[in-house]
Amino acid sequence: MNLKNLFILATCAAAVASCKNDAKKSGKSDVTGWAYNSKEQGGYQVSREKEQHTGPGLVFVQGGTFMMGATEEDVMSDWNNVPARKTVNSFYIDRTEVANIHYREYLYWINNVFDADEYRAVRDGALPDTLVWRSELAYNEPLVEYYFRHPAYNYYPVVGVTWKQAYDFCLWRSDRVNELALVQKGFINKTTLKNIQGQGSESFNSKSYLMGLTTPTPGNSVRSKKNPLKNPNGTPRTTVTFEDGIMLPNYRLPTEAEWEYAALGLVGQNPSPSRKEGKRGEELITNKQVFSWSQNVNGLRDTRRGAWQGTFLANFKRGNGDNMGVAGGLNDRAVYTAPVTSFYPNAFGLYNMSGNVNEWVADVYRPMNSVDNDDVSPYRGNYYQNDFKNKDGEFEKDSLGRVKRVYATDAESITRRNYQKANVINYLDGDSLLLGVKYGYGLTTLISDKSRVIKGGSWNDRAYWLSPGTRRYMEEDQASSTVGFRCAMDRVGSPEGNGRKTGIDYPTRRQNTRKR
Template structure:
């Protein structure tokens, strides 16, 4: 997988589909109910990754469902942990991956790094409540997406909350927000009129981030504008686990949306049709989730 993607522990022009009424608002539980329907899923964009099986473009029908307007926050995940005593897999393994520039020097020294992506450090003692390792916390990030959660952790949360992870079909239908084959949730231009619409890397990856979008790491889950269906940050910020297997021949689960480490020079998987995968027990500082529910 490309460098902004969490390491494992082991092209038609866009058109607006007519919408009835304004952008949907989440209910008291933070869910947005969507009617479903038939849409064109996938892409044959020249900027895509054929090896990720993003295409071909095909018509897919999805039934009604509800999905979180926002990724699950540190505050929401803390409620789950406080109620159940759950320990994430990062805690049980004793380590998880942290972007090297965020790791204090005394923890970075000697920390194992994947050979192909040395900007990741395996940091002992890092987990969702200490996202950069011992000494860090989330006290000023309760409204940021929880990170360092594996697919197994996410499904455990869903079971407690009476939810489930969205399928890839549901996720892409919701992330498109009613746009047909647009590259991003808001259209085909990354920064319309010079405005940043998502939290990704600016500058030269991985050595210099200009932070033109306002963030070096995670952003609050309600940062930037929602898409046409009222979903926030379905491009950038954090990767989001989906329910599906990425490929039946591989024991990896699908992830969508890209993260704050994505950059066009290396990994442009903040496109709405982009996908990648990881093992269900993997976790990192740019990997979270949002939930879905049947209606």
């Protein structure tokens, strides 16, 4: 065989191998046999399977089962945190509380994008209430004036924020993270991040973009042949869909169950957690845990030399009049709040899940939530909404650039199997089981449908409230100098984390195809 023929043979072999690799890369349907991403066979686009990347500021929390509720004697006689076994799906949560500098970034964006007169209420409505620091019998005016704005407090937790404001912050954060991801991938022109002044309703919103209601200027690379996204005819695609795996799920407030599970950090008690694919750790919780930093039943966490023995592991009030100890020996070194990365993180790497500030969670407060809620991903607060369609059957944006939504009606829910009412905030909350008696929420009780759970304890609370199982509430339109928040995000894909499979794979057995 001469060199020319040898070269031709090698070329053909390479081409065949390339075709095989392309076929494996593109794949084909198991139900029709049609090739994916092929303009010759319909052009159905399927992205390569990929893992969810971790959004800015977040920590992955592997889910599991835990005993939700009080884990020690209920000295306060609350009777609203009865222990109950629950399971939490894997999710992401902020490593720290949202700090002043982060919230000021939010206000900066709001003031620039919604600078017109008609948005005055939007700008004012986002401002935190600095007057929460005032007290009739204390001199706190310096905190009123300086706490939120002075750079000395940049990384101290933001307070004076209502539940509604915290909810809106999460929405804003989702859009900014996804917008930047699309800019970095070249699907949105990078100049849009610079020219935000006066965008108003034309500002980027994740859902509006996915539904085609927002059309930002495409980036330079979308027309390139290197663009991995293709239209059915094989030409480069200029817009991204959620199926492409580039955009992240929305940031949101954590549910009470998620927050409590993350605060306990029970993964730190597992003697042999799974570290690599194919191996599982022990299904074991060794002790009932009282505080978020605990690694044993006594709540101690120290080095081999005992260097941390006896030190404060959270920012809280030791007793009446003692918020930080004695000069020359301050115990927690913080009279009010402390920087968000102060004190020792728990086993998930989360800071200040006990102490510093209480934190808003998503749930509507009811005394017996732990008894009433589902076993998996428990949450109370559902009031289902649908995307609004006008008389022409088209979706619309509101004045803030978000997709208009309307509450689902009981009429359209009545035939469903999984729910029959749209507003299920009060569904089976325990009251109607007692001889048909119901609370008059907000009328005859201090609890209303606006009551939201706060967790974690604060700089001005005793140690009891630092236990993740304890719970209190505040109206969603109120704020406090002892309440802040952190954000969470859904986890898609494997509950064990990236690089891990869902379920357990066993060797496949060959079928006996021998003819008889």
